[in-house]
Amino acid sequence: MQTQDRRTFINTLALITGSLMLPSGSLFATAKKSKYKIAVIDLMILKRQKISALQLAKEIGADGLEIDMGGLGDRETFDNKLADPKIRQEYLDKAKELNLEICALAMTGFYAQSFAKRPTYLKMIQDCLDTMKAMNVKVGFLPLGVQGDLVKNPELRQPIVERLSIVGKMAKKAGVVIGIETSLDAKGELSLLNEIGSKAIKSYFNFSNAIKNGRDLHQELRILGRKNIIQIHATNEDGVWLENDPKIDLVKVKQTLDDMGWCGWLVVERSRDAKQPTNVKYNFSANTAYLKKIFQPS
Numbered sequence: 001m002q003t004q005d006r007r008t009f010i011n012t013l014a015l016i017t018g019s020l021m022l023p024s025g026s027l028f029a030t031a032k033k034s035k036y037k038i039a040v041i042d043l044m045i046l047k048r049q050k051i052s053a054l055q056l057a058k059e060i061g062a063d064g065l066e067i068d069m070g071g072l073g074d075r076e077t078f079d080n081k082l083a084d085p086k087i088r089q090e091y092l093d094k095a096k097e098l099n100l101e102i103c104a105l106a107m108t109g110f111y112a113q114s115f116a117k118r119p120t121y122l123k124m125i126q127d128c129l130d131t132m133k134a135m136n137v138k139v140g141f142l143p144l145g146v147q148g149d150l151v152k153n154p155e156l157r158q159p160i161v162e163r164l165s166i167v168g169k170m171a172k173k174a175g176v177v178i179g180i181e182t183s184l185d186a187k188g189e190l191s192l193l194n195e196i197g198s199k200a201i202k203s204y205f206n207f208s209n210a211i212k213n214g215r216d217l218h219q220e221l222r223i224l225g226r227k228n229i230i231q232i233h234a235t236n237e238d239g240v241w242l243e244n245d246p247k248i249d250l251v252k253v254k255q256t257l258d259d260m261g262w263c264g265w266l267v268v269e270r271s272r273d274a275k276q277p278t279n280v281k282y283n284f285s286a287n288t289a290y291l292k293k294i295f296q297p298s
Helices: 003-021 027-032 052-060 085-098 121-135 154-174 186-196 207-212 217-224 250-260 280-295
Strands: 036-041 064-068 101-106 139-143 177-181 201-206 229-233 264-268
Touching (some): 036 280, 052 085, 101 264, 121 154, 139 201, 139 229, 154 186, 154 201, 177 229, 186 201, 186 217, 207 217, 207 229, 217 250, 250 280
Parallel strands (some): 036 064, 064 101, 101 139, 139 177, 201 229
């Protein structure tokens, strides 16, 4: 080895070795930091818009919480308690105290209501965006739901695309992303995202959508790709816990996501034991622990 090359090699080795010895900001510290975080949903742990959901999420072992915007019914907009600055600040203070993050605000009222036909959808979206901004939450969840099922109701595609194009502009202006859940397969959802044409509208992927429709979960993830998936509902339908579910191999899922270069929030939605479906802490603690075992190995 020539003298110059040898000197360069020694200096580089010294820099790497030195960085590994640093207590923080080092290569070692970066390597230990997981790129996956695990959350639960206040609605699914039976604490919809209740501040006690944060304490329960902590007891379950989650890193964060997806908070619902409240019921919809026949109202102009969501029954959103977080619109009250006092209540909102209490949430933020409690989350900070417990070292929990709020990973998303969810507009689950659209599971049963029609996003394509609801006349006051702009007010609903704006209320969600305003709450997100006030709480510094960067992701909103928008399910197209039963009435927005584009497989069963393909005639709704045009109004949904038109409305989501508008929502995309609103979200971009607010500096956030709206993650949509559809009934389409990955190719169909990718086509829909391209038609909407907004980087502020992405897929909020759901493992169960692929599994219950007999699709290859790993292929679906790869088709959508890293840049088009904002967050993941990382459970299957109810019946058994994730660790006992023969329909999903989370070790393989992690390998797929690692290969894609994806990182972000894995949010527990279902996978409750059929024998004790209402035992919240029993079910969600088990699924959270298993996700952490796979995605956050010590």
